[in-house]
Amino acid sequence: MIKKLSLTPKLGLHLLFWLAFIAYQIISLGVMSNDVVSFTFDVQQITLVLTTIIVCYTNLLIFLPKFYDSKKFATYICLLLLLVFFGALLDRAWAHFIWRRWDKYHFPERYLLDKNQFWITLRILRNAVRIFLMIALTTFLRLARRSYQTEKNIKELEIEKISAELGYLKAQINPHFFFNTLNSLHALTIDTSAKANALVLRLSDLMHYMLYKTGTSKVLLTEEIKYLEDYISIEDIRFADRLEVSFQYFGDLNGKTITPLLLLPFIENAFKHGITNGSGWVTINLKVSGNELALRVKNSYHQSIEVREHGLGVKNLKRRLELTYPDRHELLLIKHEEYFEAYLKIGL
Template structure:
């Protein structure tokens, strides 16, 4: 019973609640009606206080209103789009002067003496209202409305162009990110299958385990990598599996070091963002399978800041030449472009190309504030 009473109370509250202001302004007709009501009330009170006759002031405004409305809407829906927005300023100015002059003449020399004066203000209207000064003043007053309506159209047109440009830019960004992400997957898969092929040639007992780990990596790429952000733990676990695959491939021929420090709980990162640096270290640094080859990978997380440092040796001339090719490889160019698109000013990337060592140092701000910027 208590639940039913609460529901009924909520229904009554909803029935008596005020309408949402945003919903009101979504109805264009209602907005236009409100504008003209405010206009009549404002100028009626203003002119009424000047002549000390509010009834006559409001009646004058109401009689003149249809002609002013016709001019305003003709300006909004024809003159501004046809002439002003196409930069035909002279023609627009001529038409406005002719139309406002015609409306002012109609109100002053037809409506005022034959309608307003005999019916609404026989005592307050005088011959002064038929002078050239009054005609010019009426034209200026009418042009206030013209200026307001033209400004509204220009602002609406500017806003629509801004929205269209923003949507186009967003669509272009999303398309480019999808293209870059699509490049990462086959690029990584190609390199990993080469490693698996190498083990099968040697009939290694590690081949089945490598297939299992590769299956886990593919699961991450197919499902998690499609998200905008993934937990940092998943990304690092992905890298751990990749390093395990490389350990199986190279065995004792390569000294691989992977260290982590800091808390990664609650941190998120764009998927497949760190792997290309690790992958390049193996592909270009130790793929020659020379003795004394090494790779160092260090990940540090302090609050919302991620630091990744990847180093690999240049053991031979071939490895040194391969390291030079690293900078122009698909993977590194790809990840640099993704960093620029996704993190903008929230990252720093340093590449050190020394005679015996190639190193990459990435600093990344993983905070929500960096995403908003």
């Protein structure tokens, strides 16, 4: 089977940029004479373009995300200057060790006029200025595109939030009435059933969190975990002995924040598909290392039951991750022989 080659918009823009750069180099060699421009291609442009691509992508793919984004500006500037100097020397090395020999056989006039020495300060300085300008241009384009994408994501998040709030108000009874009713129910069940009393308390805590905590873009990770614990406790009571549940979390949670209700869909899906043939199991592990959070959720399932990995809920979750944690998340959904696994890693 022959697969069609498809270019992503980002890759297409990169190719277009470098084609424009090559065209500019060819045009710049044109000689204006009698109102006519003659275009000349010099083989030395091959290594010139190659050197420019190497230094520009070293900055874009390594220096920018590792040092500039981490606000290590002094380190970034020092490394950038070293990169410019390296690029200038590399360009000079191509010219002296390769293209000078080429000129000897193909352009003897130019070979005789050229100086037979590697270190020519003016040429190295000229190379450095050209490379610096290209790095500055590509950096500006990258930061401008990132700024535009961030602003676009913020607007989309605001629209989705307003839409979700309107849908919630239309579909649900007055949440304050429901919350107050739960408190009244809790008072009535104090002397009747300890299990019912605990269930009502958990429901009340869930409602309180959804009403008063999730209106902001970020919540404390400890509060989000408390919410998950309440939800898991309710499901544990609901399924009784039919479902074996394990929830563990590790690491330094203090001061960490997260988008509210981001982790809940993984837990909900695990409970939804965890019961097979009347029983099952769910294991949830959450670990925080530095500024990285890793969530791994596993649940049993029967092979005869179709597990939908790419339903509407998953699509919405992926879109939410793209908006709130762009380039800072990893999501894996794996269907094993006897269990289903979901893995999420995000940079807090």
